[in-house]
Amino acid sequence: MATGGVVLAAVPAPAITEDAGAAAATLGGSVAAARPRRAGRVVRTVLAWLLLAVAVVVLWPAPWGGTLGLTIVSGHSMEPTYHTGDLVLTVRQPGYAVGEVVSYVVPDGQPGAGGRVIHRIVEADGGTVTTRGDNNAAADPWTFTPSDITGRAVLQLPGVGLLWSPTVFPFLIAIVIGALVTMLLWPSRPDPADAPATTPEEGPDA
Structure with missing residues (x-):
């Protein structure tokens, strides 16, 4: 127009x-x-x-308020259940019953105070616990409460305690936790779907 x-x-x-x-x-x-x-x-x-x-x-280790504990057997009082050099894993629990093998620390004011013992519970009365070694004829001279128990024996590693040091367990836990944290914080590969999309450029009109 x-x-x-x-x-x-x-x-x-x-x-x-x-x-x-x-x-x-x-x-x-x-x-x-x-x-x-x-x-x-x-x-x-x-x-x-x-x-x-x-x-x-x-x-987390029981000596630091955690759940797990490791005890190296020394002596013959628990034979034939345990032998010298066995490594025993213990687990802390709310209560303990007669017949269970437990690890505990001898209370202050008693012979050998501060030492760790792993024996079987033979009597638990009125909050007081008495133990005895499986290879002993008489009960132990110590009396203690469940709060002195670091855990119940759940796993035995024969002879491993001969190669183990009490200071190894905390370092082992630190290594495991450190590895887990590293895996969580390690940057992941970028997702190709997150990359900006590009379209082919159009050529000049004929």
């Missing part, structure tokens, strides 16, 4: 090419797929930290 000598031409609307539509669809699909993957990473991270917290509580 011509008006006053000026030619007005209708400008066509830009066409959406098939390649641009496919790229947009691919980008939308990548974003949608990335969301559950990111959520999964968050869930795994939270679970890993919870597992670390549980490991710290479970593996």
